[in-house]
Amino acid sequence: MGRRIAEQFKQKAAAVCPIIVYPEPEDARILEAAGRVAAEGIARPLLVGRRQDLPQKLAPGVGAELICDSERLAQFTDQYARRRHLSDAVAARLVRKPLIYGAMMVALGHADGMVAGKNHPSALVFQAAVVAIGYREGIRALSTCFIMVVPRLGGRRDVPLVFADCALNVEPDAEELAAIALASAESARRFLGVVPRVAMLSFSTHGSAGHEKAVLVRRAAELANDRIRDGFVEGELQLDAALVPEVAHVKLKQQSEVAGRANVLIFPDLNAGNIGYKAVQYLGGAQAIGPILQGLAKPVCDLSRGASVEDIVAITAVTALQV
Amino acid sequence: MDKEKILARVCKVVGDVLGVDVTDVTAGARFVEDLGAESIQSVELVAAFEEEFDIEMDEDAALQVRTVATAVDFIADTIGKQSSE
Numbered sequence: 001m002g003r004r005i006a007e008q009f010k011q012k013a014a015a016v017c018p019i020i021v022y023p024e025p026e027d028a029r030i031l032e033a034a035g036r037v038a039a040e041g042i043a044r045p046l047l048v049g050r051r052q053d054l055p056q057k058l059a060p061g062v063g064a065e066l067i068c069d070s071e072r073l074a075q076f077t078d079q080y081a082r083r084r085h086l087s088d089a090v091a092a093r094l095v096r097k098p099l100i101y102g103a104m105m106v107a108l109g110h111a112d113g114m115v116a117g118k119n120h121p122s123a124l125v126f127q128a129a130v131v132a133i134g135y136r137e138g139i140r141a142l143s144t145c146f147i148m149v150v151p152r153l154g155g156r157r158d159v160p161l162v163f164a165d166c167a168l169n170v171e172p173d174a175e176e177l178a179a180i181a182l183a184s185a186e187s188a189r190r191f192l193g194v195v196p197r198v199a200m201l202s203f204s205t206h207g208s209a210g211h212e213k214a215v216l217v218r219r220a221a222e223l224a225n226d227r228i229r230d231g232f233v234e235g236e237l238q239l240d241a242a243l244v245p246e247v248a249h250v251k252l253k254q255q256s257e258v259a260g261r262a263n264v265l266i267f268p269d270l271n272a273g274n275i276g277y278k279a280v281q282y283l284g285g286a287q288a289i290g291p292i293l294q295g296l297a298k299p300v301c302d303l304s305r306g307a308s309v310e311d312i313v314a315i316t317a318v319t320a321l322q323v
Numbered sequence: 324m325d326k327e328k329i330l331a332r333v334c335k336v337v338g339d340v341l342g343v344d345v346t347d348v349t350a351g352a353r354f355v356e357d358l359g360a361e362s363i364q365s366v367e368l369v370a371a372f373e374e375e376f377d378i379e380m381d382e383d384a385a386l387q388v389r390t391v392a393t394a395v396d397f398i399a400d401t402i403g404k405q406s407s408e
Contacts, residue, residue, distance in 0.1 A: 084367065085342065086340065086367060086371070087339075087374075090340075090367070090370050090371045090374050093370040093373055094366070094367065094370045097370075097382075100366070120382075120383070121383055121386065123362075123386055124366065124382060124386070126363070127362075127363045127366045128366065130363045131363055131366065131367065
């Protein structure tokens, strides 16, 4: 992460210092990261897990909760069974699973956010988050974004941009793409403190290619534009028209609040989004922060299995900023 | 336990969890496309199978189970492994 942005996130998180749950205490990097999170005052880390997974000795400031001894199990079982219309016996099994136990803590206000996914596939983290916590009002699907800190863009250095969806929705239709754009605009406001300027990306700029794939992106841009408050959406745009003022000027021939100065890039599908963020990360030397889950009623962040201690600390700050 | 018996119990559990008529739950039925399951419900189906058959299922592997018939195979395998432990 651009050091300055990382520090900003940590400082903002420290002002709130929420309780963040880690349901994978069996992982050495999680333990080290939790210790650093506590030492730097970014959040109050709480490890939850089974007896064999919790460490014997805790770093200063790190809490731990043993699921099988928890007094919360009865409450969690009752709430889960009611909310999901399942038997108490099945609910009792579910809330003993560390990911769901952690998500229930967040759902019922015993913790403020959860960081997981180091030792579980993303699909299980998403499931736990949705079944226990649910969607934010007005949202019916999850999406993900990355904050990409680009070393150089035009004359600027360490430029933060929001990329979406790079990790979850494979082939969104126009409605889903519009929802991803709106959720990402909110992420840009929240994390970067900017007025979102959302470019809906395609291989075509304003009808330059009349292909149905470009038409879908244009339709999504119209839907998002109708609904966005405090921000701008435009599409379809090619990436250069979105980011480079000179190209935007030539290709658009009109004034635009987005073209040439976009700070949120929405990719048309997961092929483009996943390849796009990795290209910028590995070929462009950008720092990738994420995937950040968007659309949940309360914050959960998913870690990649290869996440470093530094990544986990950064994602914890990102989680804390959503509280 | 033979697979016919497992199938009958799996159909009942699936009907309960997904809130569908048990007669709609056939061996060839796909959870999402045919039975209207949300993709987020696989963790709940797994827990319901664990409860019904008193087994522990590997959640990562269970994510790959997409039809009633493959669930029956997966459960039969798990019962076999856990009874021989």
